[in-house]
Amino acid sequence: MYVAVKGGEQAIDAAHRLLDEERRGDRSVPSITLEQIAGQLTLAVDRVMNEGSLYDRELAALAIKQARGDLIEAIFLIRAARTTLARFGYAEPLDTQAMRVKRRVSAAFKDIPGGQILGPTFDYTHRLLDFSLAGESEPAEAARAASALRSGMPRVLEMLGSEGLMEQPPPETGEPADLTQDPLNFPAGRDLRLQNLARGDEGFLLALAYSTQRGYGRTHPFAGEIRLGTVEVSFTPEELGFSIVIGEIAVTECEMINQFKGSATVKPQFTRGYGLGFGQCERKVMSMALVDRSLRAGELGEERVAPAQDEEFVLSHSDNVQATGFVEHLKLPHYVDFQAELVLLRRLRAGIESAGDRLEAAE
Amino acid sequence: MRVLALSAPDDLAACAKDYASTAHDLLRAPETGLVMLRGRMGATGAAFNLGEATVTRCAVRLVDGTQGHAYVMGRSAAHAKLAAICDALLQRDADGLSGTVIAPLAAKLDARQAEASSKAAATRVDFFTMVRGDD
Numbered sequence: 001m002y003v004a005v006k007g008g009e010q011a012i013d014a015a016h017r018l019l020d021e022e023r024r025g026d027r028s029v030p031s032i033t034l035e036q037i038a039g040q041l042t043l044a045v046d047r048v049m050n051e052g053s054l055y056d057r058e059l060a061a062l063a064i065k066q067a068r069g070d071l072i073e074a075i076f077l078i079r080a081a082r083t084t085l086a087r088f089g090y091a092e093p094l095d096t097q098a099m100r101v102k103r104r105v106s107a108a109f110k111d112i113p114g115g116q117i118l119g120p121t122f123d124y125t126h127r128l129l130d131f132s133l134a135g136e137s138e139p140a141e142a143a144r145a146a147s148a149l150r151s152g153m154p155r156v157l158e159m160l161g162s163e164g165l166m167e168q169p170p171p172e173t174g175e176p177a178d179l180t181q182d183p184l185n186f187p188a189g190r191d192l193r194l195q196n197l198a199r200g201d202e203g204f205l206l207a208l209a210y211s212t213q214r215g216y217g218r219t220h221p222f223a224g225e226i227r228l229g230t231v232e233v234s235f236t237p238e239e240l241g242f243s244i245v246i247g248e249i250a251v252t253e254c255e256m257i258n259q260f261k262g263s264a265t266v267k268p269q270f271t272r273g274y275g276l277g278f279g280q281c282e283r284k285v286m287s288m289a290l291v292d293r294s295l296r297a298g299e300l301g302e303e304r305v306a307p308a309q310d311e312e313f314v315l316s317h318s319d320n321v322q323a324t325g326f327v328e329h330l331k332l333p334h335y336v337d338f339q340a341e342l343v344l345l346r347r348l349r350a351g352i353e354s355a356g357d358r359l360e361a362a363e
Numbered sequence: 364m365r366v367l368a369l370s371a372p373d374d375l376a377a378c379a380k381d382y383a384s385t386a387h388d389l390l391r392a393p394e395t396g397l398v399m400l401r402g403r404m405g406a407t408g409a410a411f412n413l414g415e416a417t418v419t420r421c422a423v424r425l426v427d428g429t430q431g432h433a434y435v436m437g438r439s440a441a442h443a444k445l446a447a448i449c450d451a452l453l454q455r456d457a458d459g460l461s462g463t464v465i466a467p468l469a470a471k472l473d474a475r476q477a478e479a480s481s482k483a484a485a486t487r488v489d490f491f492t493m494v495r496g497d498d
Contacts, residue, residue, distance in 0.1 A: 087415075179412070233436060
């Protein structure tokens, strides 16, 4: 027999005090500052902003500190924080054509107008641990070219578009759907899918993207163009009625080129997948672009056979705050549920035993 | 507004310190909220919602009735308020403030962007053709 009880208040308080102490670590070592996290663990901050779906470097740094570096916990904190703030409205779509480029590469064409700009990349490093970073040594300053980059780098995919070899992006059809205002519904339009993927878990999207490469819904991708840099944000306040620049953000963008689609009326063209994210998040936006493309299976008349082509599977499981909530809730008390299972199992076993007894008696 | 919004709050405070004490009423006290940012499918196609950003807004009225409005990304109330005051002053006397506040801030912004751009430009790949050894 189970009797419902209350309790644990003191234990919870003490547990949180212990958490605070463990978070602080060795008190003889200076506490890590938000400036250090925002300035030096930049890619962790970018990930928390992306999956927390809120661009604010300071808040993301605070969340990372509070979460002791557990990025999913930090993302949860950011999602909770955003619910406390009023929505002023929708910004104009970002103009990534006007991006001030820090990195821009194409794996499809070697000679692209504007050139291949490697930027601050881990690519071509040897992945050997650099023990000089364990000390206090300062790195050399970055090299500078005599002249700045040209502004308004041309788009690689547009070069193919002008020849008719590339499908054109879909035109505007009205207000895009917004996951934060209406619950996810199926079938989901590409606007809703992209919003979901933009805030989706990087690991989940990476695994799905990888699965498409390994044959579970092939997309034959080439990284047409990847660019990283800053773009200005424009917004039209109701009281002004005209658009003003309210700041700038760093974004990473990936345009994948995928294999052909044609029809009776349209000659075969390359198809495309798109990825966009806050900060420097190349792995994320490449994965996003691959999954965006594979989720277009229905639209492009492809058979849906793989997980990455199943929008209900992908979109329902991409959110790591939802996922961690449902998985981790299992550790909270389920005493009554379990008691019910226990009673059921005992009853089943008792039934089998008494049936066995009757069988023996009959023999 | 662009330069006021893009400048770091500290830079604005330094350049506009003479104007910070301009007499004004708050039509809207500094308030932090969210703006949903948007991208476009394939960079140029239909829009989609990308994720939100924190934005702080403020509106002021100067003694002569001129209104100033500011929306700036981030959570700095001081940034939004000073930008709103500058916005009002710019409407009253665009030339005065342009020289003392906007031009120096714009120069700083340009210098910062040029530096970042020249560092990126240094990472541009120069391809060269390998000479084949078999002919």
